[in-house]
Amino acid sequence: MKGYKFLISFFLCVISTQIMAQSNNASVSAKEALQKLVEGNLRFVQGKSIRPNQSVDRIKEVSKKQNPFATIVGCSDSRVPNEIVFDQGLGDLFILRTAGQVSTYASWGSIEFSVEVLGVNLIVVLGHTKCGAVGAACKADDVPGHIIALTNAIKPAAEKVKHMDGDFFDNAVKANVAFQVVSLRKLDPILSKSYNKGQLQIVGAVYDLETGKVNFLSEDYINSVTK
Template sequence: MKGTKFLISFLILSISTQVVAQTNSAGISAKDALQRLVEGNLRFVQGKSIRPNQSVERVKEVSKKQNPFATIVGCSDSRVPNEIIFDQGLGDLFILRTAGQVSTYASWGSIEFSVAVLGVNLIVVLGHTSCGAVGAACKADDVPGHIIALTNSIKPAAEKVKHMEGDYLDNAVKANVAFQVVSLRKLDPILSKYYNKGQLQIVGAVYDLETGKVNYLSEEYISTITK
C-alpha cells in the first residue's frame, strides 16, 4: 500500500514538473532572456539602472511562485552581485555562486532544477577578471583545506592557456568559463538533452571588474579553446 502511494505521488510530481517547465518555457526564449541581460548590464554600465521588480508588491508576488528568466552560474566574489550588474530584481534570476563558478553535484542538481522544473531556457556561466580562484589555480603553490577542490577543477583550463600570448590570468579566466560551458552542455541526463534539442542555451561571459561590463564569449572561441 505504501509503495502504491509512493508511486502515485511520484507520478503526480513528475507530471506537475513537466507542466511547470512547459508553461514557463513558453514565457521567454533564450534569445529574449539574453537580450534582457545585455540591456540590463548596459543600463548598469551607463549608470542608468532602473532597479526593476524590487517593490513591496513584487515581494508579495514572488512569494507565491518563482519564474526566473535565466540561470546565472557565477563566482562568489563580492564585487559581482548578479542582480545589480544585470539590473534585475526579485524572482528574475536563478543564481548559483561558488568561487571560480566551479560546479559540483549540488550545483548541477540546482541548475537542472532551474531548467526542468522552473523552465529556464538560458544558462550563463559568468566569470570575472582578476578572479582569485583562477589565480590560485595558475600557481603551483599548495592551497589549504577544501580550496584545493576549486583549484583542481580550474587547473585544466589554466594549463591549456599557460603558453598563450597575453596576460596569463585573463586568458585562464576566459578558458575556465569556456570549459565550464562545454561541461554543462554535456551534463547528463537533463542539460545535455535540453541543449541538444535546442530547448536550452548555455553561454559564457566574463564580467570586467573595472568597467562593470559583461563580455560574452564567442562560439568560435569556446570551441577552439576546449579542443
C-alpha cells in the same frame, strides 16, 4: 499504502509544477533572455539601472511561485552580485555561486532543476576578471583545506592557455568559463539532451570588475580553446 500514496502525490506535484513553469516560460526564449541580460547590464554600466521587480507587490507575487528567465552559474565573489550587474529583480534569475564558479554534484542538480522543473531556457556561466580562485590555480603553490578542490578543477583550463599570447591570468579566467560551458553542454542526461535539441542555450561571459561590463564569449573562442 500510505507511503505509496505519498509518492504518487509527490510526483504529481512535481509534474504539475514543471508543466506550469514551462508554460509560463514558453514566451521567454533563450535569445530573449540573453537580450534582457545584455540590456540590463548596459543600464547598470551607464548608471541607468531601473531596479525592476523589487516592489512589495513583487515580493507577494513571487511568494506564490518562481519563474526565472535565466540561470546564472557565477562566482561567489562579493563584487559580482548578479541581480545588480544585470539590473534584474526578485524571481528573475536562478543563481548558483561558488568560488571560480566550479560546479559539482549539488550544483549540477540545482542547474538541472532550473531547466527541467522551472523551464529555464538560458544558462550563463559568469566568470570575472581578477578571480582569486583562478589566480590560485595559475600558481604552483599548494592551497589549504578544501580550496584545493576548486583549484584542481580550474587547472586544466589554466594549463591550456599557459603559453598563449597575452596575460596568463586573464586568459585563464576566460578559458575557465569556456571549459565550464562545454562541460555543462555535455552533462547527461538533462542538460545535454535539451542543449542538443536546441531547447536550451548555455553561454559564457566574463564580468569586468573595473568597468562593470559583462563580455560574452564567442562560439569561435569557446571552440578554439576547448579543443
